[in-house]
Amino acid sequence: MAGGGFGAAGGGGDFEAKITPLVIISCILASTGGLMFGYDVGISGGVTSMPEFLRKFFPSVYRKNQQPGLESNYCKYDNQGLQLFTSSLYLAALVATFVAMYTTKSLGRKLTMLMAGVFFLIGSVLNFAAQNLAMLIIGRILLGCGVGFANQAVPLFLSEVAPTRIRGALNILFQLMCTIGILVANMINYGTDKIKGNYGWRISLGLAGVPALMLTLGSLIVVDTPNSLIARGKLEEGKAILKRIRGVDNVEPEFLEIVEASRVANEVKSPFKNLLKRRNRPQLIIAIFMQIFQQFTGINAIMFYAPVLFKTLGFKSDASLYSSAITGAVNVLSTMVSIYFVDRAGRRVLLLEAGVQMFLSQLVVAIVMGLKVKDNVNNLGHGLGILVLVFVCIFVASFAWSWGPLGWLIPSETFPLEARSAGQSVAVFFNMLFTFIIAQAFLSMLCHMKFAIFLFFAAWILVMTIFVIFLLPETKGVPIEEMTERVWKQHWFWKRYMDEVEVDPKAKADA
Numbered sequence: 227m228a229g230g231g232f233g234a235a236g237g238g239g240d241f242e243a244k245i246t247p248l249v250i251i252s253c254i255l256a257s258t259g260g261l262m263f264g265y266d267v268g269i270s271g272g273v274t275s276m277p278e279f280l281r282k283f284f285p286s287v288y289r290k291n292q293q294p295g296l297e298s299n300y301c302k303y304d305n306q307g308l309q310l311f312t313s314s315l316y317l318a319a320l321v322a323t324f325v326a327m328y329t330t331k332s333l334g335r336k337l338t339m340l341m342a343g344v345f346f347l348i349g350s351v352l353n354f355a356a357q358n359l360a361m362l363i364i365g366r367i368l369l370g371c372g373v374g375f376a377n378q379a380v381p382l383f384l385s386e387v388a389p390t391r392i393r394g395a396l397n398i399l400f401q402l403m404c405t406i407g408i409l410v411a412n413m414i415n416y417g418t419d420k421i422k423g424n425y426g427w428r429i430s431l432g433l434a435g436v437p438a439l440m441l442t443l444g445s446l447i448v449v450d451t452p453n454s455l456i457a458r459g460k461l462e463e464g465k466a467i468l469k470r471i472r473g474v475d476n477v478e479p480e481f482l483e484i485v486e487a488s489r490v491a492n493e494v495k496s497p498f499k500n501l502l503k504r505r506n507r508p509q510l511i512i513a514i515f516m517q518i519f520q521q522f523t524g525i526n527a528i529m530f531y532a533p534v535l536f537k538t539l540g541f542k543s544d545a546s547l548y549s550s551a552i553t554g555a556v557n558v559l560s561t562m563v564s565i566y567f568v569d570r571a572g573r574r575v576l577l578l579e580a581g582v583q584m585f586l587s588q589l590v591v592a593i594v595m596g597l598k599v600k601d602n603v604n605n606l607g608h609g610l611g612i613l614v615l616v617f618v619c620i621f622v623a624s625f626a627w628s629w630g631p632l633g634w635l636i637p638s639e640t641f642p643l644e645a646r647s648a649g650q651s652v653a654v655f656f657n658m659l660f661t662f663i664i665a666q667a668f669l670s671m672l673c674h675m676k677f678a679i680f681l682f683f684a685a686w687i688l689v690m691t692i693f694v695i696f697l698l699p700e701t702k703g704v705p706i707e708e709m710t711e712r713v714w715k716q717h718w719f720w721k722r723y724m725d726e727v728e729v730d731p732k733a734k735a736d737a
């Protein structure tokens with residue numbers, strides 16, 4: 227198929243396939259794209275709390291931090307430039323996503339991943355060597371292009387080379403790699419914070435080159451997906467590669483299905499016009515809201531700014547960095563929980579349970595901070611500091627088995643084939659847009675709203691949970707090409723958008 231998504235593939239049925247070493251190696255190599263994404267999320271918070279980094283690039287923030295009592299605890303890091311350092315990456319990524327949509331289609335997944343790796347490499351060299359703010363921000367923009375290209379191409383790659391029966395697990399592998407990237411970055415910051423002078427932050431930023439190099443070399447080694455080759459007219463090559471990755475000789479049924487899916491997808495001349503058709507409305511609304519809601523859980527306030535946040539709570543530098551590493555570890559482990567439950571308990575159960583857990587934990591954090599963190603004194607005692615850390619972990623855990631992976635999985639499995647690729651890029655775009663908004667606004671919101679920022683997130687969690695109750699159908703166990711018949715046409719609200727969709731007699735008979 228020309229399209230695809232995180233959980234996308236040629237069809238609902240399973241085809242003859244072995245889990246070959248080639249598939250496993252290809253997926254591990256490709257998912258280093260997720261590692262890169264996560265590394266960037268995790269590294270910036272620690273770096274922006276390092277005094278030497280602040281002294282060099284953000285002297286006014288540095289001065290504020292050196293004079294305790296001068297500035298409200300909540301406002302120590304409120305600086306648009308500092309937030310731009312974090313957020314510029316996502317702004318670049320959201321623009322890059324649309325370019326990447328075309329390169330994944332016309333040049334293939336492999337080449338797009340290679341371009342992502344190269345962007346990343348150059349970006350990390352610039353950041354490592356940065357002499358001034360401009361060099362730093364240009365480096366971040368290049369990293370952002372890397373994220374935009376990788377987040378579009380890697381998930382497509384994973385879902386297209388994966389055999390149908392392990393596609394869900396491989397889908398979450400991307401998010402799992404992202405969480406591992408965050409954790410590794412947190413641990414590196416913990417180590418480099420102790421290095422005197424300007425080397426600490428340089429090493430932290432420069433080490434982004436490692437996953438970048440892994441992706442660059444990896445994408446030179448991997449073969450492109452059969453789907454991408456076939457969609458670009460390379461039928462024989464596509465078939466030969468299909469045989470190699472499936473480890474069987476009889477690939478004819480899958481080959482024919484990919485050829486047919488490519489034909490239909492290639493008939494769509496304007497992918498976005500097609501996406502806006504009434505029958506794609508429910509999936510589109512859900513794809514967009516899944517991204518907005520994912521970011522309005524407040525997760526990236528924690529992921530980006532945990533060290534800053536823990537310092538706001540009165541933790542010392544060391545304690546705030548290892549507290550961030552603890553939240554990072556909880557994030558990785560809880561994402562694994564989701565891999566286990568997603569096809570057993572279903573998507574809705576995970577989202578609803580997490581809604582309650584996230585709501586309560588944000589509430590506790592807000593109450594403790596409201597009662598104890600006063601503007602100009604560090605009076606949050608040790609015990610209460612730990613209590614906040616525990617509740618932040620409870621929050622992160624529930625996010626990691628719900629909105630983290632499902633924010634990607636659900637949009638990718640609900641679109642019909644011909645709208646899947648465009649749907650995917652819209653999902654990535656909105657994810658990056660709202661990641662940017664949180665990254666740019668959180669420290670100012672913390673400064674102005676103080677502890678109430680956590681009530682703001684709690685209110686959003688309430689809204690998204692109500693949305694799930696009424697508007698999000700269960701997609702567990704439904705073959706990807708049968709969503710229209712078995713999910714959308716049966717839904718109390720969304721069925722009204724399906725009136726123009728032809729009823730497939732086969733699916734009707736099955737239902």
Ligand SMILES: OC[C@H]1O[C@](O)(CO)[C@@H](O)[C@@H]1O
Nearest residue numbers: 267405525526529557630661
């Ligand atoms: O694990 C947390 C991370 O996961 C994401 O939501 C992506 O799915 C990021 O925005 C966040 O930093």
